[in-house]
Amino acid sequence: MLRKTALTTACALATSTLILSGCAGNIENVKGKPTVYEDVSSTGRVGGVGIESQDVVAVTDxxxxxxxxxxxxxxxxxxxxxxxDNEYIKNESTSVVNTNMLTDRLRIELNRAANGRMVFVGRHFSDMVQKERDLxxxxAVDGGTIRQTAAQAGADFRMxxxxxSLDAIDRNTGTQSRYSQISFEMVDLELGTIVWSGLYEMRKAAKDNVVYR
Structure with a gap:
């Protein structure tokens, strides 16, 4: 009789565990919110006076x-x-900006659109190229299918x-305004002359203090 009672108790516990496990799998995280994808070329739900995704897209385009x-x-x-690349891109503004976002997007989109009218030298990959050349x-390895050259490719122009930026704060209302300038110039690497210049400017105002990282 004792053995039967113990068996009945064990079965009941196992059944309760299964029920609780099934219920736990259906519990919703009421405190959390689902991730929302936003259009990178438009102002998102979180925005301030700094340089944001829509500005990166607009300036590079x-x-x-x-x-x-x-x-x-x-x-x-x-x-x-x-x-x-961002080797000679200086951020002297009060905005926190990863300048690689600007130069990477510009180089990649320009390489696609130029369709062979420009050749892009990956100077930021020079270490990788040199290691393979040495091998x-x-x-240590064969010569590959591309002809060998005396040296890595030199460049004609570099960005x-x-x-x-210029900031202003209204202490009465707490509104902050920022005027930002982004300038790019293409330099002749033999003469030092500037063969192309581009300027992008914007001014934003906001009350909320958004933290950029």
């Missing part, structure tokens, strides 16, 4: 179109070699630029 229309960059019989010349 504008610069790309302007560069493609420049005959000194796209009208040459031999496509120029160009370096676009080939030491005989430089600056981000600056």
């Amino acid at each position: 504008q610069m790309m179109r302007d560069m493609l229309a420049n005959p000194m960059l796209t009208g040459r019989s031999t496509p120029p070699r160009i370096i676009i 080939k010349r030491d005989g 430089g630029g600056r981000i600056t």
Whole structure:
């Protein structure tokens, strides 16, 4: 009789555990909110006076179109070699900006749109290229399918630029305003002359203090 009672109790406990487990799987996280995808080219739910995704998209699109229309960059019989990275992009503004977002998007979109009218030198990948070149010349790997060259590709032009800003705060209302300038310039790497310049500017005002990271 005792053995039967113990067995009955164990079965009841097991059944209760299964029921509770099934219920736990259906519990909704009432405190959390589902992730919402937003259009990167428009103002999102969280916005302030800093440089945001819509500004990155707008400035790179504008610069790309302007560069493609420049005959000194796209009208040459031999496509120029160009370096676009953030090595010479200075952020002197009060906005927290990862300048790689600007140069990466500009380089990638421009490379796609140029369709061979420009050749982009990946100077930020030079270490990777040099390691492979050394392996080939030491005989550790074969020569690949591309011809060997005396050195890595030199560039004709390189991107430089600056981000600056001017802030104003209304202490009575707590409203903050920021005027931002983003300038890009393409420099001839032999003469030092500037063959193309582009400027993007904006001014934003907001009361809420948004933290950018």
